Amino acid sequence: MSQNYPSVVESSEKKTEVRAMFNAIAGRYDLLNRVLSAGIDQRWRRRAVALLAAERPKRILDIATGTADLALLATSLQPEKVIGLDISAEMLAVGREKAARHASGELVELIEGDAEAMPFEDNSFDAILVAFGVRNFGDLGGGLREMNRVLRPGGSAVVLEFSQPTAVPIKQLYGFYSKHILPRIGGAISGDSGAYKYLPDSVAAFPYGDAFLKRMAEAGFASGVCERLTFGIASLYKAQAS
Numbered sequence: 120m121s122q123n124y125p126s127v128v129e130s131s132e133k134k135t136e137v138r139a140m141f142n143a144i145a146g147r148y149d150l151l152n153r154v155l156s157a158g159i160d161q162r163w164r165r166r167a168v169a170l171l172a173a174e175r176p177k178r179i180l181d182i183a184t185g186t187a188d189l190a191l192l193a194t195s196l197q198p199e200k201v202i203g204l205d206i207s208a209e210m211l212a213v214g215r216e217k218a219a220r221h222a223s224g225e226l227v228e229l230i231e232g233d234a235e236a237m238p239f240e241d242n243s244f245d246a247i248l249v250a251f252g253v254r255n256f257g258d259l260g261g262g263l264r265e266m267n268r269v270l271r272p273g274g275s276a277v278v279l280e281f282s283q284p285t286a287v288p289i290k291q292l293y294g295f296y297s298k299h300i301l302p303r304i305g306g307a308i309s310g311d312s313g314a315y316k317y318l319p320d321s322v323a324a325f326p327y328g329d330a331f332l333k334r335m336a337e338a339g340f341a342s343g344v345c346e347r348l349t350f351g352i353a354s355l356y357k358a359q360a361s
């Protein structure tokens with residue numbers, strides 16, 4: 120069993136370690152998502168896409184697209200194009216296979232690249248989506264500033280990320296699940312026990328709620344709002360680029 124355990128502290132090493140980890144688990148990533156979240160993860164992604172429906176964005180960027188679940192769901196908004204960006208070639212390879220089988224897959228282009236130094240001009244996109252990506256950045260502030268740069272002014276960024284439930288007894292139950300059950304099931308199915316220890320540890324170390332909205336505001340975003348999903352196990356953040 121391989122042991123990828125990236126640092127949960129922001130650094131350039133973290134980025135290299137995160138890429139290696141996702142390259143290692145890419146083949147089992149979608150299966151693990153469905154098993155570990157009992158399918159709720161796709162409901163959360165659909166809610167993220169729904170937050171953009173009224174804006175009818177034509178050019179959409181899905182950052183840290185991984186195996187392209189969110190990019191493919193975003194085609195329901197009938198955009199001209201969805202670009203998915205990720206640093207893991209293996210995750211993108213799985214995503215390309217899925218796009219080839221998807222009815223609107225031709226709208227999706229998957230590009231290998233770093234969210235913290237994106238290969239796009241300023242104001243290139245009408246909307247940005249990121250699901251379970253920002254927690255993995257080597258430099259969160261740098262990645263959020265890049266998002267603000269490539270979005271047109273007034274364009275929306277929607278971020279879906281794990282957070283921490285606060286209500287009793289959900290907090291205790293979820294704490295037990297993420298500490299004891301999730302790493303075991305994740306390790307057994309993915310063959311990488313470290314990766315599924317990194318998941319709860321990185322969630323515990325990551326800002327959520329108002330603290331995350333503050334990071335978005337510091338990166339130049341305005342009018343940030345947060346919506347807690349499933350007792351606060353995940354949160355959706357939406358804000359406008361300046």
Ligand SMILES: C[S@@+](CC[C@H](N)C(=O)[O-])C[C@H]1O[C@@H](n2cnc3c(N)ncnc32)[C@H](O)[C@@H]1O
Nearest residue numbers: 141183184185205206207210233234250251255
């Ligand atoms: C947990 S997966 C999420 C994938 C997908 N968004 C989803 O909803 O399933 C995190 C992804 O972020 C990517 N990632 C991490 N840091 C990145 C960076 N700096 N630039 C681009 N992608 C990054 C990883 O390679 C991985 O595919």
